[in-house]
Amino acid sequence: MISKIKYIALCGLILAFFSCKKKQEYRINKNKSIVATIDSISITQNEVDLFVKQKLYDELSRIHLIRKLALDEIINKKILKRQADKQKITTEKLLQSLYDKKVNDSNIIKFSKENDFDKQGVNSIEKNIVNYDINSKKGNALLIKRFKSFILSKYIDSLKSKSKINFFLKTPTPPKTKLDQSLVHFYGNKNSKVTLIEISDFECDMCREYNPIFKQLFDKYKDDVAFGFVNYGSYVSKPAIASEVAGMQGKFLEMKELLFKENNNYTDNKIELLALKLNLDIKKFKNDFNNPDLKNKLKENYDLIHRSGIYGTPTILINYRIMHNSSSKEELEKFLVKKIKESKK
Structure with missing residues (x-):
């Protein structure tokens, strides 16, 4: 009789063990959200989403815009x-x-x-x-x-204007973007937790057109925000190299503004005149300008940014998150002010 009871208890323990193990495996699979397997190799939903994070964000932003337009019409x-x-x-x-x-x-x-x-x-x-x-x-x-x-x-x-209208339609959260920090030129409050980085190209007409918008934001929030600039072009241009070389002598921001004032007039002679205007060491400037290592670094940086899902300029990152509408001062400022307030809590 006792042995029978022991046998039943043992069976119960074995069933409980396998049941718990099954539940644990289920929880692991559920948490990982496995979407495919290759023999013993698992592919999770999170892995897929990370692979196409920027494309997903772009689609979510388009859906948000459709909803926003529909909401406006309904209102x-x-x-x-x-x-x-x-x-x-x-x-x-x-x-x-x-x-x-x-x-x-x-x-x-x-x-x-x-x-x-x-x-x-x-x-x-x-x-x-x-x-x-x-x-x-x-x-x-x-x-x-x-x-x-x-x-x-x-x-x-x-x-x-006579009505109180509140909006609760949430915008999608932009994905974080990895950047080679050695090629981000920061100015403003470099110690701030809030960053606004401009991914730009001196030979891009739209970048030149929107530069005053970003300058207005810099002038207004330079004490609260670490502003940054990254050169991004499908090929390494002369003005990109000139700005990097000026940055080596602590004059990146000044060279950036001078270059944007030019209308694609980037001859060697013109760039040298801009360097002289900024009182740069012209001999060092020329040596650094012709250094092939810098050109290679800019190429590598382009590949890194391109892989992160950024395909056009200008693109604005706030706290390393891509802003969907980089040309809207109102939207950028609204999000920037929000992050400044959060950083001060």
Whole structure:
């Protein structure tokens, strides 16, 4: 009888052991989120996501933009509906009343002149962008449609200004990016926990166009933020080398601003004149400029950044996270201020 009881207890212990082991294996697999195996080698969901982290972020940002546009449209519709309900009429009648008051020859002519439609025509996206004379039937119809959209937008904005609107639509978190710190030129508060790094190219027209935006942010937040600049181009350009060499003599920021003021006029003679303007040791400048090691480092840095998912310039990183809209001062400043406040808590 005793041996039978021992046997039952032993079986129970063995079952419990294998049951616990099974549960543990399940938990491990669940935590790892294994998506594939090659014999005994496992591939996890996290590994896949890391491999395409930038592409995933780009897609999530596009989805967020679609949601944001949809949200704006829903808010507009609800605000118009509320206004129509106050007047005890339909939204259609509210808009018709608005257009009846505003759409007339005098206002349309004024609108046309303010937007140069009277000279350039009104464009319509068909197979290509086509401009129609406002005196033509199609052009006049497009002009009135454009004017109605303008009126409606102004009207909705006036209603919004009287409403308290809170947004809770969360933006996707950008992935962190690895950079070769030896080729990041920092200025501002270099000890700050908050960083804003500009991935840029002196021969990029858009980089030159947006440089004043980044300079405004630097002038405003240089005491609170470590600003940085990284040269990034599909080939190593003369101005990139010139900025790096100027940086060796402590004049990177000054050379950066001078180079952006040039309009792709980067001859050897011009670059030498810029170096003289900054009172650089011209002999050292020339020797460093022709050093092949620097060119190789810039090439390696390009490959590293490209592998991290950055394909264009200018790209802004705040705390090493890619900002989706690097050209919007408002969005960059909003996120930057948030990080500055968090760093001071």
